[in-house]
Amino acid sequence: MTVQITSLRPGEYTPSPDAGLGALHTGKGNxxxxxxxxxxxxxxxxGGVEVTQGFRNPHDVPLEATYIFPLPDRAAVTAFRMEADDRVVEGVLKERGQARQDYDQAIAEGKRAAIAEEERPDVFTMRVGNILPGERVTVRLTLSQPLPYEDGAATFRFPxxxxxxxxxxxxxxxxxxGDGVAPDTDTVPDASRITPPVLLPGFPNPVRLALTARVDPAGLDLTEMRSSLHVVTEEEGLVRLQPGERLDRDFxxxxxxxxxxxxxxxxxxPAGESADAETTAPAGEDADGNGTFVLTVVPPADEEVQRRPRDVAxxxxxxxSMTGWKMVxxxxxxxxxxDTLTFADRFAVLSFDSVVERPERLDPGLVPxxxxxxYRAVEHLAxxxxxxxxxxxxxxxxxxxLLDDPERERVLVLVTDGQVGNEDQxxxxxxxxxxxxxxxxxxxDRAVNAGFLGRLAGLGAGRCELVESEDRLDEAMEHIHRRIGSPLVTGLTLKAEGLEVVPGSVTHLxxxxxxxxxxxxxxxxxxxxGTLTVHGLLGDGRPWERRLEGRPARGEAPRAIWARAHLRRLEDRYAVGEHALEQEIVAASxxxxxxxxxxxxxxxxxxxxxxxxxxHRVLQPVEPPSGWEMPGLAAPMAAAAPAAFTTAAAPMAFRATAEGGAAPAFGGGPEAVAGEPFAKRLAAPGGRMFARPAVAPPAPPVPHSLDLVRPQLAGELARLRAQEEALPASERRRYLADLGSRLAALATYVGGENELRGLARDLMACETTPDADLDALxxxxxxVLTTLTGAGNAPSTGGGASAGQTRAPGRRTSFWKRG
Structure with a gap:
């Protein structure tokens, strides 16, 4: 059977005018x-994916090439290989500082080497060194990714x-x-690692792109495939990108x-297969377990759900960067x-760029x-x-x-392309x-910052919807409308029978x-x-459950996908202040x-x-994203934030360096470089822009006084006491688990208050512990909250800052290590 591939909708992916963006000629070649x-x-x-990048040295001296590129934000990168001169070198995963040291030492010794590093969940850096004149080097990355599924369709997205x-x-x-075009700042200390230069118009396509996808429904009834790019069906189950497509938008x-x-x-x-001592621990010795389960639960049929009044910001x-179709x-x-709000709801609309504005004809704060x-809000938006x-x-x-009333459903909706560098801040x-x-x-966006938006939605237990064209907006907004509404089943827990589940290993329910x-x-x-039973509550309080018998399966992807989700959860905790997790993250990786x-x-x-x-060193420029009106961004962005810099702030040209390479020139020509202080800061002696990162040990996290969070703890205590009689027994488990997640964040903020942290840990664990004593918790x-909020009776913060202490000025600790 051959499945017809159709376009998503007429006009959904309008091709950008072919301005001939492409190869950059330098003093020594392409x-x-x-x-x-x-x-x-x-x-x-x-989805299992292999990404191949081919590099060639057109110069007459050995070359180091750097390429900043994207990968799917939920993908798990599990293997790396370098091929050159009929030699194949398998990559080894190491602690990042050690890997850099090995790479730099090999390069200095004249050996070929390559290193792949993650800068953001969806931004990576590849460096390939000592490519000989005329030589080609190929690097391959292997990854696995889950496909999100909704309304009868799964989505394979590749940036x-x-x-x-x-x-x-x-x-x-x-x-x-790093080597990028933006300087590091006190809020984005690795900005130079996530800002590749952007190509100017006037050149042919510099990179050949090939993309194929083999689709196996695995017993499911596949009825249609819809693609965002021009593809053809050459044979059953094979999708191939047409030649000539550009690396300028997501597939x-x-x-x-x-x-x-x-x-x-x-x-x-598999049972009976000998264990690989380097990759698989013997049975009983792996702290994370000996297998991965994948549980898929289809929701019950849609039914009327009782809804609490909502506060929506x-x-x-x-x-x-929202110019053009994105703003529309x-x-x-x-x-x-x-328009989806009801008379029982309250809402506020905030539009922002360098300033925050609200509709003039509406009162400040939440309005009915x-x-x-x-109508007035929509008029303002228009x-x-x-x-x-x-x-x-x-x-x-x-x-x-604004969202401070716990008696109402509190919802925050952010509409953006997510193109910011200060995600960790x-x-x-x-x-x-x-x-x-x-x-x-x-x-x-057609090249959206999916990693950051997914992390925000994950912290708020919400939805991240990606819209790559205006025509897909209606479909996406149907999804968001359901999320703003009440869920069908809440308070989900798991109960295992005949199966030993590793505590703390279950991803978010x-x-x-x-x-x-x-x-x-x-x-x-x-x-x-064994079996797993999913328990929950319907909107009217009735219990709901689904019991599933397990079946054996094979494959490496489930373990890799679980490990990436586990690591992402630890990284998010690190980002909000739990810096002691670094060794645990490295060990799990x-x-x-x-x-x-x-x-x-x-x-x-x-x-x-x-x-x-x-x-000779070259940083590979990238295509302007499809749909971006790059020249039109120059004036407003530069005027709004003179101390900051973004590659979208001005058209970009290049100048020749002392080595015959290419460095960016701002303002349209080489004569502008000398007058730009940040360009001077980026350049190393001799005009090169590729100095190695400076070694700077990360500063320890700055704890805060417990006094700063006592009002929040008092609010949690008041809500806890108020809910003790009003909350049905069936909702107590979910409430305690949610409380634990909030207290854990506060404990991190104050620098590790032990009693608060211990309470938070036990509260969160009750959600996946069916026999937990909820009354005792x-x-x-x-x-504990009474003690912590009592006058003059608060315990020490464990070395935290005194009241009123603020973060010292200067360089802020970055999420990844600069050294």
């Missing part, structure tokens, strides 16, 4: 990246370009951490088929959200969702145009301040408060929504057999051979091929 090949094997709801990001903050002195393939509830047990190695990004789509999305107020920089932290703080400042509200993110199957990963010990921000894959050849190391929570 750019090093020749081709990118993506081969995907899609089996049901899982192809790193879009420019807004970089706030004051530039830091000294050498940059999206949607597969329509029915899903069903299922439970699969995937052992780390809507944030709309109107910054310069964002206005439509925001207006659709406002009357017809008049909704007048918004893109301008300025993306200062996202302040509007989010203002929105969270936002998470650190807001992590504790996001856990108390439902956060939904709508990412509008969340709630069940109409049309959205829930997929849960976890680890088990021993034999993969190495144990499961899954790349993260604290590890790196490095491949080193044993043969010496060049004396003295590479004499409730009494303990009241006792």
């Amino acid at each position: 750019l090093p990246l020749e081709n990118v090949e993506v081969e995907a094997d899609i089996t049901a709801l899982t 192809l370009v790193v879009a420019p990001r807004y970089i706030p903050g004051a530039p830091l002195d000294g050498a940059g951490a 999206v393939l949607r597969l329509s088929f029915g899903a069903s509830s299922a439970l699969a047990f995937v052992p780390d190695r 809507l944030l709309l990004d109107r910054s310069g 789509a964002a206005r439509r999305a925001a207006a659709r959200i406002v 969702a009357t017809d008049r107020n909704r 007048r918004l145009e893109a301008r300025g920089g993306t200062e996202m932290l302040q509007p989010m703080e203002q929105a969270l301040a 936002i998470l650190e400042r807001l992590g504790a408060r996001l856990a108390a509200v439902r956060v939904h993110t709508v990412g509008i 969340g709630s069940l929504y109409s049309g959205v199957p829930l997929t849960v990963y976890g680890r088990y010990r021993g034999a993969g057999r 190495l144990r499961h051979t899954v790349l993260c921000r604290f590890t790196a894959f490095v491949a080193v050849d044993t043969r010496v091929v060049a004396e003295g190391g590479p004499r 409730w009494r303990r929570a009241v006792q």
